[in-house]
Amino acid sequence: MSFSVLMYHEIRKEQEFNPEKPSHIDVKQNYDDILPSPLFVTLEHFEEQMAYLHEQNYQTLTLAETKDYYRGKTISEKSVLLTFDDCFQSVKEYAYPILKTYGFRATAFVVTSWLQDTAKEFNPKESVCMTKNDLADLSDVFEYANHTHSFHQRSNAETSKMMEASDEEFSLDLDTCNEFVGVKDVFAYPFGLFNERNVSLLRKKGFTLAFTTETGKNDRQTDPLLLKRNAIPYFINLDTFKKIVQ
Template sequence: MKKTKITAIVALAITVSVSALLIVFHSAANGKPTVNQKRNTLNSVNMAKKERKVPTDKPKDMQKNKLSGISMNKERNMPVLLHNLSSKRGIPILLYHHILKRSENTFTRDPAVINLEAFEEQMKYLYDLKYHIATMAELESYLHGGEVPNKTVVISFDDGLKTNYIYAYPILKKYNFRAINFLITGRLAQKPVPFQPEKLQYLSWPEVDAMRDVFEYGSHTNALHDKVLGFPGLIAEPDQVILNDLTISKNLLKTNFFAYPFGAFNDRAIRLLKLAGYQYAFTTIPVDARFGDNPYTIGRIAIYPNTDLDQFIKIVQTIK
């Protein structure tokens, strides 16, 4: 009887082991990452920092951004370094999301929502100090060894929110600034809707077209700015799902530029971006863009509600 029980237990253990192997094999064959692969993908930021020789330790006092998934360091003191091809400082690429008047901002705990008054102050500073706001073509040239003025920054927006049209666009146009907006194309409306500041609203295609004198457009995926079982869609979905999504968004926008949702990426995501025809991809790693950067791990510096003007000046100051 004991021998029979032992034999049954051994048989059960073998069955469980074989089943587990089949699950892993099935996941790999379908292009969907296993649990271990998913864990590995979360090291993408560390991978990029190692590539740029940036310390991997997370700064203290980090908070998660509810709107976009980027991380926030409440007390960032950016270094003030020289800016040119031979210097340690490159081009700061500023990252914005949502802009509201102070009086109508109900998203006060969301670090991706800044007040209109602060945005106006920051843009006026760049204008008064005669900063050059680079286009994507100028940034592309710089990354390959081209020259840009010392006082150069890039302005970028993620998500394609309606306040980019209501508030950001008139200010940028007033100062004759250019910017790039990374759109979630699947969330764009076919026609404009009335503005409701208490809601998170997205742009419409007519509004996108109306801003082309100021904004260039890049992809923030078509419908993968979501999470699957806690993992960003760009990381968790099968290869073909991701490739199809990237292709749809690229064809709609006719762009070579991409920004990673939630700042998350890995080797597989980069490979699929290349297959879809994208040439440049932007992270949320707070480092400047520099000559010789990997074009698929370009850093950007997020601007937060508590970024005061002194901190902003340190972020954009490219010469001593």
């Protein structure tokens, strides 16, 4: 038995999304980056995907259920874990009401230094991070896990600030993020970048699940600190989506 993990970041109405002009991020931390177009999904496709999961009786896994699977418990043959990275406004604007309608659960990975102090008006031209109060408003659908406090920055395409940090610095950063997030033993590697030292430290600190951006399904032979996730980009059709989750 295996399961798929789906990775989302940003959602836009098709008419408001231009893949040739991806969004700059707007976060509290002094860091600027551009969110690549494949990390966007259109609202129309997202609605279609969630409707399909509902119609086909898929179970949306919680993190506790995922941990239990690796302790030997069974899960439904139709199980999927929904994850959203970075906590941008479209999660509240679009994803939350759709997930709530279907009774779905989801996980959001939080970069705590990115959370805004004051809520901003939704802006489809920028990837604006939410506030802690926003996340509290979504907590009947979402649970929150660690995506670092301040190390979601990249030096180049192959190296993140987390990878350059010492074990002591990374450990302290994890602890700082864990002061806010509710699930304190689950992690998502920023940009999907990591090294063996990062994985070893997570293991030493008692983390039970950690998510990469390697595509594919997970089973009990998958290292739970190297779980695979499938990005769902704006350009895939429903048939391709079905192949990912089936």
